[in-house]
Amino acid sequence: MNTRSVRAAEPSPGSRLALAALPGSVRTARRHVRELLRRWALPHLADTAELVVSELSTNAVRATGLATDSPDYGELSGGLPAICVGLHLAGGYAVIEVWDASDRPPHRTDAGLDDEGGRGLLLVETCAAQWGYRPQVTGGKVVWAKLSVTPC
Template sequence: MSTGTAIAADPYVVSCTLAPRYEAVRSARDFARTTLRNWGLESLFDDVALVASELVTNALRHAVGAPPDGCTGQGIQVPAQPGRLQAADSRTPIRISLVHRAPQVVCAVSDPSSQGPVAREADFVAESGRGLHLVDSFSSSWGWHPLAGAGKVVWALFESAPATGTGRHRSA
């Protein structure tokens, strides 16, 4: 569950702070569903939800110390309480934001780590490591920027109008 949702003065810029818990991924998808529905952009939900899930999962794994795939090992922080993760820097929580500026929607996830995301070589047998490849495949473009002080934001851009010509989205 999220720790709170804030709707700015601009109804097309919304954010949700996510608790550093495994449930944050579901909260991010629920937030995306509600927001896109309010904007009349339900058709984007599948792509935005998949990308939001990947970006929040990466933030949990790499920024707040979630054990990948439920494993424990050297250098991995184990939750003190079941379901709760240990934040690396509680001053910068995980936050998901959606911005709609027709004809585009941006999904952005900020976290306390200053290290940028690194796409691994695609290994289609591994259980993890394909997240950024999915982000690249399901969004028009993506990138990241460091935040002032500490942390970063990873963003993905989606076209809210039907693409003409050579768009990256699949046709139905």
């Protein structure tokens, strides 16, 4: 097998990391994505990818998780909800995906001047070449954003 056929057979790098749906997991998601992009020799994407995964995983935790990293024991007895952070390369894009167990879709709002929240998806839209979501037949949904691998 020559070098070219070996290269062609290599799968595109990809990763999935399941995390507890807790506020503290957002930090882990950011670090994970930064580390992957460093390993994949795409460090120029790290700041933007961190921002995007931060917004998407914060939303996923808010939609399905616990409000605190130190819940009462009673809040844990039904099981700890999860989110899943994915990153892969496809067609010249780094694709960030965040799964959560809620079927409710994300919706970009037009935050007013005095509104404290409601700008996360606007930020994602500004940073990403494209973003969207897809329901999963097995339950929940994936919210995704594509970042161009080519530096601007």
